[in-house]
Amino acid sequence: MSDQKLISSIRGETPDRALAVLYAHFPMVRSNVLKSGGSPQDAEDIFQESLIILCRNVRRPDFVLTSKLSTYLFGIARNIWNQELRSRQKPVPPEDPMTSDWVEREKRARLAEKILDELGERCKELLLLFYSGASIRKVTVRMGYTSENSAKNQKFKCLERARNQYKSLTHA
Amino acid sequence: MRNELERMERIEQYLLGRLSLDDKAAFEADMALDPTLREDVEAQRDLMEGADRAAWRQRVRKAGRRFRIRRNTWRWGLPGLGAAVVAAWLFAGHGHGHAGDPSLAADTLLPTQEFTIQADRDTSIITKGGMVVSIPADALGAGSVNVRIHEALTPAAIIESGLSSQSGNGLLESAGMFRIQAFKGGNALEPRKPIFIQVPTDTIKPGMQLYTGVPMPGGRLDWRDPKPLTHDLVPVDIRKLNFYPPHYQDSLKVWGYPTDTVFADSLYFYSGYAAMAGSFTDVGFAIDNNYDKDQGCGIDPSKIRAIRDSAFARTFIATREFERRLHWIFTFERGDILNLYLRNLDKDLCYIDSMAAKFSYGRVRQKFQYFASLREGNVPGPKAHLQDYLWKLIPLLHSLSEKRLSDARDALYQSNLVRATHMNDSLVNAEKRLEAEFKVNYAEVQKQLGIPTVRAASPLVYEANVTSSAWNNIDRLVWKATQDQKSARITDPQTGKQAFIEYDSVNVRISGANQYERIFAYLLPDSIDAYAIMDREGENFGGKQDRFLHYSLVCLAYKGGDRFFYGGRKVPPGPISLEKIDSTDLEGRMASYVNHAQDSSLIKEDQYTIWEIGDSRQRLRYDSLEVVRQKMWNFLYPCALILDRAVETNGLSDTVIGRIDQPPQQ
Numbered sequence: 001m002s003d004q005k006l007i008s009s010i011r012g013e014t015p016d017r018a019l020a021v022l023y024a025h026f027p028m029v030r031s032n033v034l035k036s037g038g039s040p041q042d043a044e045d046i047f048q049e050s051l052i053i054l055c056r057n058v059r060r061p062d063f064v065l066t067s068k069l070s071t072y073l074f075g076i077a078r079n080i081w082n083q084e085l086r087s088r089q090k091p092v093p094p095e096d097p098m099t100s101d102w103v104e105r106e107k108r109a110r111l112a113e114k115i116l117d118e119l120g121e122r123c124k125e126l127l128l129l130f131y132s133g134a135s136i137r138k139v140t141v142r143m144g145y146t147s148e149n150s151a152k153n154q155k156f157k158c159l160e161r162a163r164n165q166y167k168s169l170t171h172a
Numbered sequence: 173m174r175n176e177l178e179r180m181e182r183i184e185q186y187l188l189g190r191l192s193l194d195d196k197a198a199f200e201a202d203m204a205l206d207p208t209l210r211e212d213v214e215a216q217r218d219l220m221e222g223a224d225r226a227a228w229r230q231r232v233r234k235a236g237r238r239f240r241i242r243r244n245t246w247r248w249g250l251p252g253l254g255a256a257v258v259a260a261w262l263f264a265g266h267g268h269g270h271a272g273d274p275s276l277a278a279d280t281l282l283p284t285q286e287f288t289i290q291a292d293r294d295t296s297i298i299t300k301g302g303m304v305v306s307i308p309a310d311a312l313g314a315g316s317v318n319v320r321i322h323e324a325l326t327p328a329a330i331i332e333s334g335l336s337s338q339s340g341n342g343l344l345e346s347a348g349m350f351r352i353q354a355f356k357g358g359n360a361l362e363p364r365k366p367i368f369i370q371v372p373t374d375t376i377k378p379g380m381q382l383y384t385g386v387p388m389p390g391g392r393l394d395w396r397d398p399k400p401l402t403h404d405l406v407p408v409d410i411r412k413l414n415f416y417p418p419h420y421q422d423s424l425k426v427w428g429y430p431t432d433t434v435f436a437d438s439l440y441f442y443s444g445y446a447a448m449a450g451s452f453t454d455v456g457f458a459i460d461n462n463y464d465k466d467q468g469c470g471i472d473p474s475k476i477r478a479i480r481d482s483a484f485a486r487t488f489i490a491t492r493e494f495e496r497r498l499h500w501i502f503t504f505e506r507g508d509i510l511n512l513y514l515r516n517l518d519k520d521l522c523y524i525d526s527m528a529a530k531f532s533y534g535r536v537r538q539k540f541q542y543f544a545s546l547r548e549g550n551v552p553g554p555k556a557h558l559q560d561y562l563w564k565l566i567p568l569l570h571s572l573s574e575k576r577l578s579d580a581r582d583a584l585y586q587s588n589l590v591r592a593t594h595m596n597d598s599l600v601n602a603e604k605r606l607e608a609e610f611k612v613n614y615a616e617v618q619k620q621l622g623i624p625t626v627r628a629a630s631p632l633v634y635e636a637n638v639t640s641s642a643w644n645n646i647d648r649l650v651w652k653a654t655q656d657q658k659s660a661r662i663t664d665p666q667t668g669k670q671a672f673i674e675y676d677s678v679n680v681r682i683s684g685a686n687q688y689e690r691i692f693a694y695l696l697p698d699s700i701d702a703y704a705i706m707d708r709e710g711e712n713f714g715g716k717q718d719r720f721l722h723y724s725l726v727c728l729a730y731k732g733g734d735r736f737f738y739g740g741r742k743v744p745p746g747p748i749s750l751e752k753i754d755s756t757d758l759e760g761r762m763a764s765y766v767n768h769a770q771d772s773s774l775i776k777e778d779q780y781t782i783w784e785i786g787d788s789r790q791r792l793r794y795d796s797l798e799v800v801r802q803k804m805w806n807f808l809y810p811c812a813l814i815l816d817r818a819v820e821t822n823g824l825s826d827t828v829i830g831r832i833d834q835p836p837q838q
Contacts, residue, residue: 019235026239048236052228105221112222113229124226131223141588156177163180163215170215 003069010058022051025070029077037090038081046084050077053106079103108170115166123158130155183209183216278333279351282322291317291356301325302372303350311365312354323350325371339383339395347371347380370545402520402549407490414495415476416440417502420804427803439800441473441573471507474570475514478562486553487517493548494521504536514566517559520549580794587787594780601773605702609718610654612699613673616720617650620671621664657716674719681747685711688729688736688750690781694774695743697721701769717743724765726774728758730781739765 001009001021009018026047033043053076057063065072079100085092116124122143129139140151185191186199203210289295291312297305301323312319324330325348330337337344348371354361383395411433414421420440424431429439479489488494494513501510509528516524525544529537618624646662650673653660659674678695685691685708693706693713699721706713717723727738729750736750739761753761758778762771 015231016235019231020238023235023239026236044236048229048232051232051235052225055228055232056224106225108218109221109225112218113225114222116219116222116226127219127223128227131220132227141585147592153177156180159180159216159219160176162219163212166215166219167211 003065006069007058007065010055015055019051019055022054022069022073025073029074032074032077033081036081036085036093038084042081042084046077046081049080053080053102056106056109057102111169112162112166115162115169118165119158119162123161126151126155126158127162179212180216183213184220186213187217187220278324278335278349279322281333282324282329285321285323287319287321289317289319291315297321299323301348303348304370305352306368306370307363308365308367311363311367312361313356313364315356317361318355320353320355321350324348325350336392337395338392344383344395349385351385402522402547404549405488405491405493405521405551407485407487407551408492410480410482410485410490413490413492415480415498417471418499423803427800429800437477439797439804441477441569471502471505471510472566472570474573475507475510475566477569478565479514481562481565483558483561484517486551487555487558488513488521488550489517491551493546497521497525497543500536500539504532504539506532506536509536509540514562515559517562518550518555522547522549583790584794587791590780590783590787594784597776601702605697605700605704606654608700608702609697609721610651612720613654613718614647614650617646617662617671617673621646621662621667621669623664654718657718675716676719677714678717678723678743679712679714680706680725680743681711682713682727682729682738683711683747683749685713685729688731689785691727691729692777692781693725693727696724696726696766696770698724698767701767703770703773711747726762726765728774728778728781730785735778737761741765 001018006018006021009015026044029047029050030040030043033046034040038046050073054069054073057076058065067075082092083103116127119127126139126143129142130136134142136148136151139145139155140148143151143154145151145154182191182199186196191199203213283300285299287297289297289307289312291307292309292314294309295307297307297319299305299321303321303323303325305319305321307319324333324335327346330346330349335349337346350369350371352367352369354363380401381398382401383399384397385393386396388394416436421431421436424436424439429435484490497513498510501507501513506528509531512528512531513521513524516527522544525540525546525548529540529544532540646664649660649662653662653673653675657675659672662671662673663669664671680693682691682693691708693708693715695704695706695715695717697704697718704715706715713727723742725738725740725743727736727748727750729736735753735755735758737753737758738748738750740748741764759771759775762774766774
């Protein structure tokens with residue numbers, strides 16, 4: 001699949017196919033991580049994290065691909081692995097020149113994702129459904145609420161809990 | 173609280189870019205002034221991003237799992253099946269005296285391995301080639317015994333030692349040759365019990381047999397008298413085998429469900445399928461057919477259901493040996509390994525075991541290598557036709573379960589629609605009643621205040637050019653009294669005159685109200701096209717009556733498919749009892765208490781209630797199945813939890829009506 005096809009697949013309804021193709025780069029990232037002292041688990045975490053970031057970046061309207069998509073993926077992986085090494089107070093190779101405007105954004109989003117994880121499955125699923133673009137009707141039926149209004153109320157209650165939790169963490 | 177929700181909604185609209193240009197500008201101006209709002213906007217944006225990440229994480233994990241499965245398939249390749257292979261073995265010192273012929277070249281060309289053992293103990297010898305020779309106590313008499321072993325386990329060693337694999341006029345494929353001799357004080361010994369030999373191999377090939385070498389003139393050995401290495405399996409009654417996942421029946425017992433086969437079966441095959449395909453109550457969603465049925469996550473219950481067919485009574489499926497393997501297949505959640513067995517009904521178990529080991533690693537691999545080492549074969553007899561039958565049966569059963577589930581979901585969806593429509597009808601009725609009652613009250617108040625009026629008052633249409641604030645005020649007071657169903661005194665500020673709206677509480681006790689499945693008491697105002705449902709508290713029913721109206725009372729109750737009725741021109745002071753009526757009588761019975769519109773509403777209510785009783789029973793059944801499904805899911809498909817779906821450990825949505833934690837009535 002060409003890079004252009006991959007990108008439109010990520011932007012469209014069939015990201016699973018693109019992910020299957022991109023996953024073929026895992027062994028490369030894995031060997032890099034292992035070489036610099038990471039565990040197999042690290043390798044998998046780093047690679048999956050990179051894929052998430054890549055997809056999220058690709059879906060941004062201002063995204064422009066300036067290299068091959070695989071190069072871009074390796075760049076992201078290198079970047080976050082370096083961050084990880086730094087946080088473990090390990091020596092880090094010289095900083096990658098690649099611009100990384102997403103670093104801060106992803107850091108915040110990752111924290112938010114953690115908060116959502118801790119909300120409990122029901123709340124998490126509800127918010128995920130809403131923000132993945134499901135219609136309120138679909139959400140109501142799927143989650144078994146009696147009315148669209150109660151689905152909406154429930155959503156905002158969950159969101160409020162998450163927001164309070166998030167604010168208390170970011171301001172601590 | 174309400175405001176907070178609206179505020180959050182507005183923030184969301186802003187973040188999703190759904191505000192109009194003006195609203196957006198206003199919102200941004202608010203933000204500039206209000207640091208808390210700014211913070212909340214940021215937090216909410218981050219959380220939306222977090223939700224997006226979480227969704228991507230699910231997809232990426234799924235891709236990862238698929239990737240690993242594909243890679244393993246490539247790495248191990250698919251073994252070719254069906255080549256008839258036979259091994260040649262030399263087993264000397266066991267019966268056929270000729271084998272001990274000292275003139276055999278191999279005896280001198282191959283290095284001799286000598287061991288001294290105590291024959292009255294169990295002894296295992298490991299040779300240089302990795303062969304394990306297990307000699308049970310007393311097999312070679314007692315005391316100190318010398319064991320001499322020659323082995324040629326590789327093709328090179330076989331050729332160098334001058335051995336051949338000729339058997340009659342044919343050639344055998346050899347997995348190794350060996351000779352074991354035992355001596356005590358220079359005399360050759362014959363084993364009195366079988367000596368157990370394990371020859372190392374990379375793959376167990378089907379059809380390997382043990383041959384005995386008979387020396388022929390010219391120093392050559394002819395391999396004769398083949399004995400199969402595997403032992404045949406003895407089938408047992410297939411219904412007596414436990415093909416359920418480990419702990420399934422224990423769990424049923426712990427949860428207080430019946431453990432009889434009929435119940436356990438229906439629950440496993442139905443709920444088990446649903447557990448794989450998603451919730452019973454996930455209505456309105458297509459069944460997820462992309463679930464990785466054969467890719468190492470969970471076992472499709474349709475397969476288990478298929479192999480319990482008595483057609484397989486003469487295959488390895490109907491053996492304790494297979495039952496043990498199935499137990500581990502469940503434990504490791506390896507649907508692919510199960511397929512391996514089910515696609516090779518004609519092969520020996522140990523051959524399939526070794527393939528299963530090849531397809532796995534770690535703990536799973538060890539387990540199936542162990543099984544392979546047991547050299548368990550198959551049940552004798554033809555099986556080719558059963559293979560086809562099985563793989564026609566599985567998809568059939570699978571689609572049956574699928575259909576049952578999708579029917580259940582469709583029914584539930586329809587039921588939701590009917591209920592929602594009814595709820596809407598009730599609201600319409602309540603609104604209609606309120607509006608009509610208001611008109612009555614309003615007219616009465618105007619009469620009491622001596623205001624001649626022709627204006628039609630409606631609470632829902634306020635007219636713009638009210639001439640006096642006083643009338644407007646009265647409107648609202650009357651509306652409020654009507655809405656709250658509370659007595660009120662209304663004073664005309666211009667004339668000082670007073671008017672009264674009065675509501676009385678009425679109560680009625682219905683003897684034996686609790687014995688009915690459903691019971692309703694309706695208050696029917698004579699001049700209004702709507703009705704009121706009295707509030708119930710045990711046997712007592714309460715409501716409000718507007719003194720300007722006259723009310724009849726109609727009670728309807730339902731039990732075991734029967735209707736019970738009471739009708740009165742007013743609410744009586746003492747307790748009342750209902751009387752059983754024929755369903756066709758209902759309209760006639762009601763006739764003297766209701767007007768035309770009320771009549772058709774109550775008939776509709778009655779029909780709904782009859783439907784609702786049946787529907788609730790059905791929902792209860794689904795609900796209790798759903799309870800078990802979620803419980804089972806956690807241990808039947810733990811790997812599914814890390815995929816897309818996860819259940820809250822404490823169970824269910826709070827919105828499902830009438831949930832009970834009881835076994836379904838099947």
